[in-house]
Amino acid sequence: MFRYKLKAPRQYGNMPKNYEFIVLSKGNLHAPNMLDIEEEIKRLGFNQTAQSYRSPGNFIITKLS
Secondary structure, three states: OEEEEEEOOOOEOOEOOOOEEEEEEOOOOOOOOHHHHHHHHHHOOOOHHHHOOOOHHHOEEEEOO
């Protein structure tokens, strides 16, 4: 399992620009799994519009471990 820090480069639904959060994922070495991103966005209480931006390509990703 890998840990990633994701940063929103712009506003996605009710998620503000530059919002950062951590995702635990079984994704590959470079990016987390889309479903793991969506689950974390949902867990953080963001709306359906924010959840629809679940693709790793929408975020600035830093692999933590």
